[in-house]
Amino acid sequence: LAxxxxxxxxxxxxxxxxxxxxxxxGLPQDYIVRQMRGFRDGSLTAxxxxxxxxxxxxxxxxxxxxxxxxxxDTP
Amino acid sequence: VIGRRELLHGLGAGALLGLSGCAGLRGNPTAARVxxxxxxxxxxxxxxxxxxxxxxxxxxxxxEPNPRFISAPISNLVIAGGLELDDITTSYDGxxxxxxxxxxERATRIAxxxxxxxxxxxxxxxxxxxxxxxxxxxxPGVIEGLGEALAADQIxxxxxxxxxxxxxxxxxxxMRDGGVFAITIPETPYRCPPAPYERASLVxxxxxxxxxxxxxxxxxxxxxxxxxxxxFKRAWSELYGDLLEYRNHYKVVAVDGKSRTAHFELQDDExxxxxxxxxPVRAGALAVQAELANVNxxxxxxxxxxxxxxxxxxxxxxxxxxxxxxxxxxxxxMANAHAKVAAAAIVAELKGLxxxxxxxxxxxxxxxxxxxxxxxxxxxxxxxxxxxxxxxxAGTSGVSTAPSPLExxxxxxxxxxxxxxxxx
Numbered sequence: 001l002a003x004x005x006x007x008x009x010x011x012x013x014x015x016x017x018x019x020x021x022x023x024x025x026g027l028p029q030d031y032i033v034r035q036m037r038g039f040r041d042g043s044l045t046a047x048x049x050x051x052x053x054x055x056x057x058x059x060x061x062x063x064x065x066x067x068x069x070x071x072x073d074t075p
Numbered sequence: 076v077i078g079r080r081e082l083l084h085g086l087g088a089g090a091l092l093g094l095s096g097c098a099g100l101r102g103n104p105t106a107a108r109v110x111x112x113x114x115x116x117x118x119x120x121x122x123x124x125x126x127x128x129x130x131x132x133x134x135x136x137x138x139e140p141n142p143r144f145i146s147a148p149i150s151n152l153v154i155a156g157g158l159e160l161d162d163i164t165t166s167y168d169g170x171x172x173x174x175x176x177x178x179x180e181r182a183t184r185i186a187x188x189x190x191x192x193x194x195x196x197x198x199x200x201x202x203x204x205x206x207x208x209x210x211x212x213x214x215p216g217v218i219e220g221l222g223e224a225l226a227a228d229q230i231x232x233x234x235x236x237x238x239x240x241x242x243x244x245x246x247x248x249x250m251r252d253g254g255v256f257a258i259t260i261p262e263t264p265y266r267c268p269p270a271p272y273e274r275a276s277l278v279x280x281x282x283x284x285x286x287x288x289x290x291x292x293x294x295x296x297x298x299x300x301x302x303x304x305x306x307f308k309r310a311w312s313e314l315y316g317d318l319l320e321y322r323n324h325y326k327v328v329a330v331d332g333k334s335r336t337a338h339f340e341l342q343d344d345e346x347x348x349x350x351x352x353x354x355p356v357r358a359g360a361l362a363v364q365a366e367l368a369n370v371n372x373x374x375x376x377x378x379x380x381x382x383x384x385x386x387x388x389x390x391x392x393x394x395x396x397x398x399x400x401x402x403x404x405x406x407x408x409m410a411n412a413h414a415k416v417a418a419a420a421i422v423a424e425l426k427g428l429x430x431x432x433x434x435x436x437x438x439x440x441x442x443x444x445x446x447x448x449x450x451x452x453x454x455x456x457x458x459x460x461x462x463x464x465x466x467x468x469a470g471t472s473g474v475s476t477a478p479s480p481l482e483x484x485x486x487x488x489x490x491x492x493x494x495x496x497x498x499x
Contacts, residue, residue: 007492007493008437051453054471055437
């Protein structure tokens with residue numbers, strides 16, 4: 001499931017540094033969940049995530065957040 | 076099944092090719108072997124993810140004649156002069172670091188029942204699973220005169236990023252101010268729905284600055300712009316006015332390379348200073364040869380749970396060459412997404428595990444309307460067991476409200492990230 005994020009956010013959430021797309025690896029789990037909920041309900045604005053976040057259930061978001069929180073933030 | 080002696084003999088200079096991974100030679104006789112044909116967005120992603128998901132437990136050979144990866148997404152910026160070919164080119168060294176053996180040759184034949192791929196040099200390679208990612212090829216014989224005109228560089232198609240991308244850029248630069256750059260677009264489906272319109276936009280952006288008396292003529296076989304129609308049309312009228320003219324129902328039937336003239340099914344001939352003809356395409360040659368392109372003799376039907384061909388369970392087809400699911404574009408991002416589902420399925424099957432019953436795909440296509448503004452089309456897809464295909468998740472499909480500089484920056488970040496996801 002996490003591989004669906006990788007094209008934009010990098011393999012295992014390690015996106016190229018300095019770009020406007022955030023790295024997910026090592027982000028706090030709660031933060032990822034809050035962001036995804038915010039994109040879904042429209043309280044947070046984004047370029048594409050307001051659409052993409054609607055593709056994932058609460059359970060999937062929890063799984064993704066737990067997964068990326070545990071990924072090492074590699075150079 | 077081919078014998079080991081025959082295999083080694085067939086490979087001839089196995090060591091020369093760097094084929095160190097023959098089962099047995101490494102003391103790992105049970106390791107399964109996956110052969111990937113085609114090192115583009117789909118094939119290269121599959122090769123990497125099979126290694127990653129199997130913890131390097133499955134041998135992967137990648138057959139790709141080009142020495143480096145050249146990205147079709149972003150290549151329109153090279154045509155219009157904003158970037159160089161080097162900027163969209165990546166080495167395959169990252170894949171080698173994953174332990175993938177790259178065979179720099181063209182695959183010419185698949186013996187489906189024997190599970191053997193033959194290379195242009197005559198060598199044969201046995202596989203347990205094959206990933207077929209041959210991309211697209213123009214359907215031969217549809218446009219009279221095109222073959223000769225392409226061979227003489229009088230007309231360029233540039234469906235595939237590489238030397239043609241540079242040729243088209245050179246022709247644009249050499250064009251006189253006051254000239255006509257015509258681009259013809261085939262009926263859908265074709266590779267990357269917004270790409271021809273993005274190309275027309277970026278050429279117009281170049282001409283507006285450097286050759287403002289010139290014109291871009293967009294001659295479309297379709298009834299209307301086939302992706303992000305209202306966004307493109309609004310951008311064209313706001314940014315380019317009379318410099319870009321769009322016409323629908325222009326289906327090319329013949330070309331004359333010498334005079335750069337296109338002949339249409341219904342409309343009058345058009346003569347241009349630069350003529351970019353995008354012919355109708357089908358699955359790449361190898362898929363056609365192997366008789367896997369079973370949908371309208373153009374595209375390969377697959378089982379979407381694993382991307383296995385419906386005709387050959389151990390050949391997984393990914394990328395532009397498949398018969399797409401409804402609302403699924405032929406895009407680089409989508410090929411990368413296909414590849415991950417296929418890779419997971421291949422690893423599961425070779426290890427005797429259950430397939431993921433509910434795979435998902437994401438797709439995002441960015442299109443530039445000028446050198447500094449881009450827009451997106453995106454969607455999330457989930458597998459439906461009832462429909463046996465991918466379906467768009469409600470609420471996820473949509474496009475930008477307007478092109479913006481922010482999305483131009485995000486588009487470049489997307490490119491660098493997806494290239495790293497494929498090859499890093």
